Structure formats: C-alpha cells, structure tokens
Amino acid sequence: MAKNLKSIQRREREREELREQILDVAMSIFTKEGYEAVTIRRIADEVEYTPGALYSYFGDKEDIVFALVVRASKKLNALFQSLEALPHPLERLWATGRAYMRFAMENPVEYDLLFIMSAPIQKMAECDFDETRTAFHILRKTVQECMEQGFLPRADADAAAFAMWSFVHGSVSLMIRKRLAAIPEEKYDDLLQGAFNFLMNAMMPRHQETPAIMLSAPKVLAKKKIGKK
Amino acid sequence: MAKNLKSIQRREREREELREQILDVAMSIFTKEGYEAVTIRRIADEVEYTPGALYSYFGDKEDIVFALVVRASKKLNALFQSLEALPHPLERLWATGRAYMRFAMENPVEYDLLFIMSAPIQKMAECDFDETRTAFHILRKTVQECMEQGFLPRADADAAAFAMWSFVHGSVSLMIRKRLAAIPEEKYDDLLQGAFNFLMNAMMPRHQETPAIMLSAPKVLAKKKIGKK
DNA sequence: ATAAGAATTGAACATTGTTTAATTTACTAT
DNA sequence: ATAGTAAATTAAACAATGTTCAATTCTTAT
Known part of the structure; x- marks a missing residue:
C-alpha cells in the first residue's frame, strides 16, 4: 500500500518533463513552420510518442496552445x-x-x-x-x-x-x-x-x-x- | 458555331451571381459563428450545391477568404x-x-x-x-x-x-x-x-x-x- | 512471480480541404 | 424535335486533421 515515495516522485517529474518537451516541440514547430504546421501528430512524431499519448498530458489542442x-x-x-x-x-x-x-x-x-x-x-x-x-x-x-x-x-x-x-x-x-x-x-x-x-x-x-x-x-x-x- | 451571345452573357452573369452568393454566405457564417465555422461543406450546404462545385468558382479556400x-x-x-x-x-x-x-x-x-x-x-x-x-x-x-x-x-x-x-x-x-x-x-x-x-x-x-x-x-x-x- | 495501476499504443471516428471520373444540364446545329 | 457538344454539377474517393477508447505494454508494490 504505502507506495515508494521516490518512484512516484520520479514518475511525476518525468511526466512534467514530457509535458514541457511537448510544449518545446510545439513552440519550435510554430516558430519554424507556422501555426498550420503545429499538429498533434507532428508533435507526437517529434517527441516520439503516439498522438493519443498527448491526450494524457493535455485535454485537447487548445490546452497546448494555452500552455504556450x-x-x-x-x-x-x-x-x-x-x-x-x-x-x-x-x-x-x-x-x-x-x-x-x-x-x-x-x-x-x-x-x-x-x-x-x-x-x-x-x-x-x-x-x-x-x-x-x-x-x-x-x-x-x-x-x-x-x-x-x-x-x-x-x-x-x-x-x-x-x-x-x-x-x-x-x-x-x-x-x-x-x-x-x-x-x-x-x-x-x-x-x-x-x-x-x-x-x-x-x-x-x-x-x-x-x-x-x-x-x-x-x-x-x-x-x-x-x-x- | 456562332454562339448565341445572349445566353453566354446570361450564363456568365449567373456564374457571377453564384460567386457573390458564395461570398455572401461565407461572410454570413463568419460573422455569425466565427471563422472555424466557415467550411467548404457548410458554404456548399447553404448555397445548395455540392462541395466540389465551389471549386469551379474558387481555386481553393484561401481564394474565398481573399475574395472577402x-x-x-x-x-x-x-x-x-x-x-x-x-x-x-x-x-x-x-x-x-x-x-x-x-x-x-x-x-x-x-x-x-x-x-x-x-x-x-x-x-x-x-x-x-x-x-x-x-x-x-x-x-x-x-x-x-x-x-x-x-x-x-x-x-x-x-x-x-x-x-x-x-x-x-x-x-x-x-x-x-x-x-x-x-x-x-x-x-x-x-x-x-x-x-x-x-x-x-x-x-x-x-x-x-x-x-x-x-x-x-x-x-x-x-x-x-x-x-x- | 504476480497482481494492480499507470502509461502507451493502435485502430477507429468524424470532419476537414481537395481531386476526379462520371453524370447531368444547357445550348447549338442539323 | 433530335443528336451532339460543351459546361456545370455530382458522387465518391483521398489524405490529413483532432479525438476517443479498448487493448496492450510497462512499472512497481507485494
């Protein structure tokens, strides 16, 4: 029951890192190729995850933009x-x-x-x-x-x-x-x-x-x- | 061979009218529901044509926007x-x-x-x-x-x-x-x-x-x- | 080792813009 | 009137989009 605090902290930190990486990538695409190029699939590609995975980090695309x-x-x-x-x-x-x-x-x-x-x-x-x-x-x-x-x-x-x-x-x-x-x-x-x-x-x-x-x-x-x- | 001038003029006028109607409708949707709602299919619906038909009046969607x-x-x-x-x-x-x-x-x-x-x-x-x-x-x-x-x-x-x-x-x-x-x-x-x-x-x-x-x-x-x- | 839980995938949906072969329509010439 | 022709329109398909969700994999506590 009493979970290992270390690992849960690390998981949280890793989640946060991926979240930030998603935003980094989104910003980079936006800057280099304009807003039309900022696509869920494109971001997923660059962070090497599947499109669906992003939805456990952000509610929807607008949430990503708002985070930016x-x-x-x-x-x-x-x-x-x-x-x-x-x-x-x-x-x-x-x-x-x-x-x-x-x-x-x-x-x-x-x-x-x-x-x-x-x-x-x-x-x-x-x-x-x-x-x-x-x-x-x-x-x-x-x-x-x-x-x-x-x-x-x-x-x-x-x-x-x-x-x-x-x-x-x-x-x-x-x-x-x-x-x-x-x-x-x-x-x-x-x-x-x-x-x-x-x-x-x-x-x-x-x-x-x-x-x-x-x-x-x-x-x-x-x-x-x-x-x- | 020598085409009837009257009918060709009328066809041109009708084309122009539909063109204007497409722009009217696009503008109306834009005004009432915002740009995201301005969709080829939506415009086609309202002018009672098929989506493909619009492409004989405008090269692409951006052409429509530019006409506006x-x-x-x-x-x-x-x-x-x-x-x-x-x-x-x-x-x-x-x-x-x-x-x-x-x-x-x-x-x-x-x-x-x-x-x-x-x-x-x-x-x-x-x-x-x-x-x-x-x-x-x-x-x-x-x-x-x-x-x-x-x-x-x-x-x-x-x-x-x-x-x-x-x-x-x-x-x-x-x-x-x-x-x-x-x-x-x-x-x-x-x-x-x-x-x-x-x-x-x-x-x-x-x-x-x-x-x-x-x-x-x-x-x-x-x-x-x-x-x- | 196993069970529980979280994270990730893969495949599907509906909706977008766009293209194109096929069809219908409108008009001319016979 | 009829056949032929050119234009207009449709229907169906495509690829790409955002999004969802059951199935799978991975992680970790027991």
Whole structure:
C-alpha cells in the first residue's frame, strides 16, 4: 500500500518533463513552420510518442496552445518586472515601450500567442488572465506618475495608458501580420523608433526639458541584428 | 458555331451571381459563428450545391477568404475616399481616425480579414495590394499638410503617419481580439474616444488654437448603439 | 512471480480541404 | 424535335486533421 515515495516522485517529474518537451516541440514547430504546421501528430512524431499519448498530458489542442500562452506571458512579465525598478517615471515609460516593441519583434510567435491569435482566446477568457491585467495597471501607474510630475499632459490615465499600449501593439502587430505593404521590411526598425520618438516627443509638454534618455536612446532593436547580411 | 451571345452573357452573369452568393454566405457564417465555422461543406450546404462545385468558382479556400478581403478593402476604401474632400487637414485627420475606428468596431469581421487574420496573407502578398498602400500614402499626405500648417509638430511624416495608424489599429484590434481583460466591455467606446482625444490633443502644438471640431466631437461610435439594453 | 495501476499504443471516428471520373444540364446545329 | 457538344454539377474517393477508447505494454508494490 504505502507506495515508494521516490518512484512516484520520479514518475511525476518525468511526466512534467514530457509535458514541457511537448510544449518545446510545439513552440519550435510554430516558430519554424507556422501555426498550420503545429499538429498533434507532428508533435507526437517529434517527441516520439503516439498522438493519443498527448491526450494524457493535455485535454485537447487548445490546452497546448494555452500552455504556450502562459509560458509567453511569464516571459513578458519577467521583462516588465525588471523595469519596475527604474525610479524616473518617464524613463520607465520610455523603457517599457521600447522593451515591449523589442520583445514583440524578437519573439513574434510569443507575441502572436499573447495578443493576436484567436485560437487561445476561449481559454484565456475562462482563466481571465491576471498577467496582462496587472501589466496594464502598472502601465497606468507609470503614466499617472508622469502626469503628476509634469512629463505628460494631465488627462484620464486609463485613456492615456490605453493610447500608448494601443500604439505599441498596433505597430508591432501590423509588422508581424505583414499589413505594411507600403513599407519595405528593412525600414521596420527605423520606423518603429521614429514613430515612438514622434509620439513621445509630441506628448511631452513643450516647456518641459527633454530628459536625457530620450535624446540618447538607441534603436529599438539595436542589439542582435542577426541574419540579413 | 456562332454562339448565341445572349445566353453566354446570361450564363456568365449567373456564374457571377453564384460567386457573390458564395461570398455572401461565407461572410454570413463568419460573422455569425466565427471563422472555424466557415467550411467548404457548410458554404456548399447553404448555397445548395455540392462541395466540389465551389471549386469551379474558387481555386481553393484561401481564394474565398481573399475574395472577402478584397470586398472588405473596397468597403473601407470607399469610406476613406468620402473623407478626402474635407479641406482642413486636421479635420480630415481627425475624421479619418474616427471613421477608421468606427469601421473596425462596426465591422469586426471585415477588419479582422483586412488587418488581423493570418489566413489570407499569402495571397495578399502576391497581389501586393494597392489599396492599403495608397491609403497609407493618403494618410501621410494629410499628416504632412497638418505639419506644414502648424497643426502637428514638424517631423518625419512617414513616422508620424505610421504612429497614428498604429494607434488606431492597436486599439481596435486589442478590442476585437479580446485582449483587454483589464477593461469591461461597456467602457470600450469611451476608452476609444478618450485615448484618441488624448493623443490628438497631446500632439497639437500648445500655442495652436484647438480647432472647433476637436471640441465638439461626438463619440466615436455614437450612432447606432444597438442591443446592449 | 504476480497482481494492480499507470502509461502507451493502435485502430477507429468524424470532419476537414481537395481531386476526379462520371453524370447531368444547357445550348447549338442539323 | 433530335443528336451532339460543351459546361456545370455530382458522387465518391483521398489524405490529413483532432479525438476517443479498448487493448496492450510497462512499472512497481507485494
């Protein structure tokens, strides 16, 4: 009766490992070949199990996709939390915007899962997803502080925070979903940076001195400009 | 040999009618039950033909979806063109933004097809789609005029136009794809209007007198507030 | 070694998009 | 009117999808 604790723990750990491996594989296929290629049979092939086996790890395909959303959400949240420490609210706002755009452009599949795809919205609604909710509240708080300290025109903080989120989301999602036929892809980075600068500068009260960070800011995607050569 | 012109014309017209009916039905299913419900067999059922028959009208399913995109594109373009006549560039900019948001919120399926879905992007890339391209150029021209007349801070017109498009796209697509858990749906309209006002006001040079239209502007989605009672 | 329990398989289902040979329909020429 | 022809439509099949479940294998405690 009294089962061996060691083996039951090990079995649980192995189950968890396979679960993670399934998600790894799903993500990898998604990234390399697009969502249509993410198939139960294809995943099963790559983890060397039978399709049916996956159903003892996930209820259905949507559960797999949703698990990917949760992963992506944690990744983005960690990024945001690392910025909360910045004391200057305008610098924080600036850095958050840049980090958001950069995350999206460097992790388009994660971004797609989090903010564009319709596949997981059913289950996202059920879990009602605190992550993005708190992210928005943090953004609003930052905006509010900016207003209080005179870096932004005083106005409804909800509206202003939503406006900024809308801008960054809009710009990256137009790029990710290739709805920018008017602009060649090489110019995406410059455009992103230029539009962001334009908005931030435009919003700053005229008498306000432009903070140093806004003048010396590197490009949004400055770092790893891999491939493309 | 010399075929009867009348009947060949009529056959062509009938073909065209069925083609349109297929698109009507597809759009109707999409609107009422979502994209997953839009199935070749389902469409065939509703037009009272056999699934195979549809393939003499469209090459494949993606062709059908793309035809829906073309339809939506014409609809949106007509809307834009009706605004080109406005002489005052800031008023035109303002009206265009409101019209865009309103189009999206009142025609979420069309908007999805045009700017969010990934299904038709293959064929959109092939046709390289002049519609949205010229729409962007028109927007840029309006922005440019606003800058020249002192209604917007002088800056790169491409970046500024892109920033504005990004904002409106971002806001409506977050709503359409239900990524706004932080905000109850009843507030969508107010938020849209508030964010738009915030951005427009923030961008206007401080010394500039606020044009009348910006003060008296009705809500973005003022008109038909159907249902929801 | 054996029994119990968990994990995995294999085979089946229903549903998808798509193709194609066969059939029906519509129309022209006699 | 009739036969022939070209177009339109069907019916049936295919492969691939998500999913289920009885049968089998594997693991582990006794």
